[in-house]
Amino acid sequence: MIRFGRIFDRVSDADRRKTAEVQAIFRTAFPGEGDYAERIPELLEHRQERGYEVVLLTAEEEGDHVIGFAFAHYYPSLQFAYLDFIASDPDRRTLGIGGALYEAAREHLARKGARGLFMDVPPDDPALLKDLLRLPVNQQRLKFYEQFGAFPVVGTGYEATPPLGQTYDPPYLVYDPLGRQSPLRRADARKVVREILTKKLGWDARDPYVTGVVRSFRDDPVRLRPPRYAPEEPAATPASGRLRHIKLVVSDHHALHHVRERGYVERPVRVDAILRGLSGLPLERVPVRPFDEQPIRAVHDDDFVTYLATVCEGLEPGKAVYPYVFPVRRPEQKPRDMATRAGYYCIDTFTPLSKSAYAAARAAVDCAATAADLVSQGEQLVYAICRPPGHHAERRVYGGFCYFNNAAIAAHRLSARGRVALVDIDFHHGNGSQDIFYHRDDVLVVSLHGHPNYAYPYFSGFEDERGHGAGLGFNRNYPLPEGVGDAQYMEVLEQALLEVRGFRPSWLVVSLGVDVMRGDPTGSFILTTRGMRHIGRALGRVGVPTLVIQEGGYSLRNLARGPRAFFLGLSRAWF
Numbered sequence: 352m353i354r355f356g357r358i359f360d361r362v363s364d365a366d367r368r369k370t371a372e373v374q375a376i377f378r379t380a381f382p383g384e385g386d387y388a389e390r391i392p393e394l395l396e397h398r399q400e401r402g403y404e405v406v407l408l409t410a411e412e413e414g415d416h417v418i419g420f421a422f423a424h425y426y427p428s429l430q431f432a433y434l435d436f437i438a439s440d441p442d443r444r445t446l447g448i449g450g451a452l453y454e455a456a457r458e459h460l461a462r463k464g465a466r467g468l469f470m471d472v473p474p475d476d477p478a479l480l481k482d483l484l485r486l487p488v489n490q491q492r493l494k495f496y497e498q499f500g501a502f503p504v505v506g507t508g509y510e511a512t513p514p515l516g517q518t519y520d521p522p523y524l525v526y527d528p529l530g531r532q533s534p535l536r537r538a539d540a541r542k543v544v545r546e547i548l549t550k551k552l553g554w555d556a557r558d559p560y561v562t563g564v565v566r567s568f569r570d571d572p573v574r575l576r577p578p579r580y581a582p583e584e585p586a587a588t589p590a591s592g593r594l595r596h597i598k599l600v601v602s603d604h605h606a607l608h609h610v611r612e613r614g615y616v617e618r619p620v621r622v623d624a625i626l627r628g629l630s631g632l633p634l635e636r637v638p639v640r641p642f643d644e645q646p647i648r649a650v651h652d653d654d655f656v657t658y659l660a661t662v663c664e665g666l667e668p669g670k671a672v673y674p675y676v677f678p679v680r681r682p683e684q685k686p687r688d689m690a691t692r693a694g695y696y697c698i699d700t701f702t703p704l705s706k707s708a709y710a711a712a713r714a715a716v717d718c719a720a721t722a723a724d725l726v727s728q729g730e731q732l733v734y735a736i737c738r739p740p741g742h743h744a745e746r747r748v749y750g751g752f753c754y755f756n757n758a759a760i761a762a763h764r765l766s767a768r769g770r771v772a773l774v775d776i777d778f779h780h781g782n783g784s785q786d787i788f789y790h791r792d793d794v795l796v797v798s799l800h801g802h803p804n805y806a807y808p809y810f811s812g813f814e815d816e817r818g819h820g821a822g823l824g825f826n827r828n829y830p831l832p833e834g835v836g837d838a839q840y841m842e843v844l845e846q847a848l849l850e851v852r853g854f855r856p857s858w859l860v861v862s863l864g865v866d867v868m869r870g871d872p873t874g875s876f877i878l879t880t881r882g883m884r885h886i887g888r889a890l891g892r893v894g895v896p897t898l899v900i901q902e903g904g905y906s907l908r909n910l911a912r913g914p915r916a917f918f919l920g921l922s923r924a925w926f
């Protein structure tokens with residue numbers, strides 16, 4: 352699992368090691384930048400003295416190993432930022448680190464107070480390129496930024512008169528308004544450009560090149576290039592009549608759970624992105640009903656539920672506990688100290704316990720249980736936007752950003768009134784749902800996911816895990832290789848759905864993770880919005896009332912597009 356962090360200085364051993372890892376990636380990614388990599392430690396150490404703040408964000412995987420970084424300058428007096436470098440480890444096989452880092456950098460800088468972000472981006476005009484082979488990459492990059500509303504500045508000397516003697520292709524100055532609607536004012540642009548040329552590139556402020564470029568910003572507001580690249584797929588407008596109505600239940604109070612200290616990708620803004628993406632669909636929002644612990648205790652061990660409730664209750668607001676001791680050798684011997692005991696109930700080291708995590712997890716369960724009851728009362732299509740997600744939570748352990756298994760709780764509730772097929776399409780294996788129903792034949796669990804040989808949770812999701820006792824044959828895993836795209840995915844899904852149809856379920860519960868899409872920082876599939884729509888349609892064709900539970904997906908762009916495409920497919924399918 353990936354997370355984002357920031358290196359402030361090089362005081363701790365960990366930060367020194369991470370800085371060295373950043374430098375190593377820098378040298379591989381920017382061989383033409385000479386000794387800049389060597390200057391990174393110094394830039395960090397003297398970051399107060401320059402009139403701007405150096406911001407070094409990292410993407411890290413297990414073991415705090417750095418796999419990508421973004422290096423930006425923030426000018427507090429101007430409230431603007433400049434993104435200097437962004438790169439991911441070229442040896443890494445996970446796609447989308449760069450995109451996710453860019454999202455993380457935008458969020459971080461906007462939180463600091465930035466009103467806009469500037470960056471130099473190589474041109475997509477063949478006439479400006481010394482080597483035409485670079486054109487497709489440059490086009491890809493500008494297309495990527497366009498999706499954030501970031502466009503090259505036009506009509507100025509910045510892009511028209513690059514300094515003499517430069518050996519690289521003259522870059523565009525690209526401006527990202529960080530989601531704000533207000534235009535870029537000339538006065539602001541001039542100040543920022545002067546800072547970039549003098550502080551970053553080292554020009555003398557009185558040099559005629561600098562004054563010339565600054566003065567060349569004449570338009571007010573500054574003009575930006577119109578969009579050049581159409582989005583991957585135009586946002587479909589729902590055709591009237593053929594769309595099934597969707598009841599929507601959204602976790603209340605999920606935003607309480609915001610883990611800031613470790614650059615946690617499972618963050619509140621995910622829900623906002625999904626909701627934004629759903630606009631225009633025929634939705635009706637239904638309030639969440641509060642439940643007691645009964646639905647939770649119906650699928651989770653009493654001891655586990657009591658532990659989570661007790662330890663979280665005892666924590667001060669804002670305090671978090673990460674497990675660090677895992678008593679696997681003598682499971683009968685629980686550590687006495689409550690915080691130390693976390694490892695007894697957890698599968699990894701990156702899912703914190705806190706007062707707000709527990710409250711949010713309870714609220715997510717309320718959301719799932721409310722949605723399950725709507726389906727059992729006759730609703731055909733219900734979407735529960737649960738946060739935190741749940742499918743990694745087993746009967747007696749939590750982990751993978753999950754505490755209680757929302758989908759399993761919903762499936763169990765529905766199973767009282769008929770057979771349930773739980774289809775998990777999140778990129779990661781739903782070890783929790785598998786564990787909870789492993790011995791049962793009334794809930795069929797089918798999961799498509801990245802093979803555990805390379806993907807979290809690593810210890811489950813293999814093909815030969817097929818259930819036990821009465822449950823034998825009622826658990827099916829479809830582990831997939833890296834790089835799976837729409838066509839390959841659909842082929843396997845259709846096969847899995849034969850299994851589902853053969854089971855003749857009364858209800859379908861879908862664990863929806865959009866981390867299968869291209870660009871997710873935690874996954875390595877490359878599904879597109881079209882693929883998500885096809886998945887929705889294929890599931891809709893099973894033809895039974897369907898409850899969709901939100902699981903993972905950590906690219907905000909995909910969260911805005913994926914569920915929308917999925918529901919367009921699902922609600923158009925012929926029941």
Ligand SMILES: [Zn+2]
Pocket residue numbers: 777778779864866902903904
């Ligand atoms: Zn996932």
